[in-house]
Amino acid sequence: MGRGWNLGSGSAKAGEPQAAGVGRDTEEQDLRMVACEWSPEAERSGVRREALSGGLYREQQEGLWGSVEAGARMEVRAGTEGGDRDMEGRGNAEGALETTGRLVRGSEGSCGADARCDRPRPPGAAALMLLLPATMFHLLLVVRSGPARLLGPPPYLPGLQVLWSPRMLLLWLTWLGLQAALYLLPARKVAEGQELKDKSRLLYPINGNPIYDFFLGRELNPRVWSFDFKYFCELRPGLIGWVLINLAMLMQEAELRGSPSLAMWLVNGFQLLYVGDALWHEEAVLTTMDITHDGFGFMLAFGDLAWVPFTYSLQAQFLLHHPQPLGLPVASVICLINAVGYYIFRGANSQKNTFRKNPSDPRVADLETIPTATGRQLLVSGWWGMVRHPNYLGDLIMALAWSLPCGVSHLLPYFYLLYFTALLVHREARDEQQCLQKYGLAWHEYCRRVPYRILPYIY
Ligand SMILES: NC(=O)C1=CN([C@@H]2O[C@H](COP(=O)(O)OP(=O)(O)OC[C@H]3O[C@@H](n4cnc5c(N)ncnc54)[C@H](OP(=O)(O)O)[C@@H]3O)[C@@H](O)[C@H]2O)C=CC1
């Protein structure tokens, strides 16, 4: 059997686990830890030292995670980079092992804080940088064409003179400038984000690959004074730009056909609700992995400033060029689908945010939780007991409702749904990795209790 030990959660000897435990100031904590059973997913070879959130880390004696046998001895080393301490414990017949030891806060740092360990390699990054703009242009060309075929070649290629317009560039810069000016208004609320992982020395690798770094961004939170480029781009210019493009489509349709169609109203209304919700809950964006984990490179800059406004508004663009009849009964069903999606999306996000801010809040105090070695807890009832990403489920249901008003004659309006499913499945896998890194066996226990990721009984 292996001799590496996965530290599970246990009750704290001094100071019960708290939701805000990660940021505790005490230099040393006495923790009572329970080593749990080996699981195939937990087996990872080659990991010598692993960070526990809250600045703690543990080391494995050998490359494997180990199960605990009766009477087995375990050795866990924990400490700061400068000075480790050893601890010992004994296993019992049930395969659980208790040990009491003193963990000393070390410097935070692990693959979990490194945005590069779970991302595409340079050739993939280079391909994406060509593919994404090409896809966007393709979509914009075909949505205007008669057949509007998602998979066919574009009907024509515009000349360079069409693509280059100093007036448009000026307009775009003015738009960014206006957003930047609004963003800088002194009246806005100053919110504190999560403790950032860029305290880690591992976050800034010396040997970077220029293509890869350009794609992902070297800097986690590029700022000039208090102007945070990533945070600014994540919400304002792109999301508001998306709504404005939708609105322009609606107005143009009114001009062309006398009044906007019901389908156009629905698409505008649904997406306005989504963007309004994002801006209303602006602070919640601080805990998304884009802000806490990803650098600000091509992916987010292009994603936020171009991809979101131009491809997320595809349905409205499609409807302008391909009007679709929509009766009231079908429209009502679509509204219901969107309402259900929004209800799940908002309910799940709010439940987690409320819980993370204050676990004793009466709205979440009764929910069942799993303690973790970091002091934070994981919800296992309510929305987060249904599937491991109920917010993604709600988001996907809404995505379906945004496409349905465009009818079923074309695949193009379903592009967002397809892309978004791929994005969320990939994102879910990344988050899973990070949570495993953060919470170790407590995360395995959560996965055991809540086996489905996004879609109950299916995925
Ligand atoms: N429209 C779009 O293009 C996109 C929309 N989105 C939406 O953005 C929103 C945010 O998504 P995203 O940033 O990916 O991540 P989530 O909001 O899903 O947050 C994941 C984090 O939540 C915490 N968590 C996970 N499970 C539990 C649990 N059981 N109990 C308590 N906390 C838990 C963990 O962090 P910790 O424990 O550290 O708190 C985990 O890392 C989603 O609604 C998503 O649909 C996302 C991407 C694109």
Ligand SMILES: CC(C)=CCC[C@@H](C)[C@H]1CC=C2C3=C(CC[C@@]21C)[C@@]1(C)CC[C@H](O)C(C)(C)[C@@H]1CC3
């Ligand atoms: C293909 C490509 C270029 C991908 C880049 C991905 C980005 C477009 C998305 C990554 C995470 C996002 C989020 C939102 C918009 C899309 C991007 C930037 C978001 C702002 C949409 C509104 C939501 O309410 C949200 C605030 C939760 C969400 C955050 C993540």
